[in-house]
Amino acid sequence: MCHLGLFDDGYFDFTILGHHQVATLAPYQFIGEMSLLSRLVDHNEDSAATADVIVDQTGATFIMWDLDLLALNLQSDREVQNALSAYMSYDLREKLIRSGQVKHTAKTI
Numbered sequence: 542m543c544h545l546g547l548f549d550d551g552y553f554d555f556t557i558l559g560h561h562q563v564a565t566l567a568p569y570q571f572i573g574e575m576s577l578l579s580r581l582v583d584h585n586e587d588s589a590a591t592a593d594v595i596v597d598q599t600g601a602t603f604i605m606w607d608l609d610l611l612a613l614n615l616q617s618d619r620e621v622q623n624a625l626s627a628y629m630s631y632d633l634r635e636k637l638i639r640s641g642q643v644k645h646t647a648k649t650i
Contacts, residue, residue: 543608545573550602570636573608574629580612581622 548568566572615622 544605545571545577545608545611546603546605547571548601548603566636571629571632574633577608577612578626578629580608581615581626 548566548570550568615625
């Protein structure tokens with residue numbers, strides 16, 4: 542993937558290699574975050590997309606950023622990079638919990 546996307550309105554299905562649906566995303570969730578994190582943390586510019594995004598029939602609204610330009614700008618602005626990384630971490634955590642791959646546990650004091 543060459544872009545980072547943030548969905549604003551609509552629902553989107555993710556499929557792996559066009560075979561099976563792995564998730565449905567709601568508004569204010571990212572796609573392409575793993576590629577961006579690979580570029581920022583591992584300096585890996587060759588990270589490929591791992592899933593396809595299919596927009597629901599009702600349509601969708603989203604914002605897209607070019608990964609190369611975004612990574613370049615984030616490297617010079619640590620505050621924005623940290624804020625974006627924090628939100629993407631939260632988003633990834635929520636996706637994992639919804640997928641059932643990670644159990645959400647709350648501790649009581």
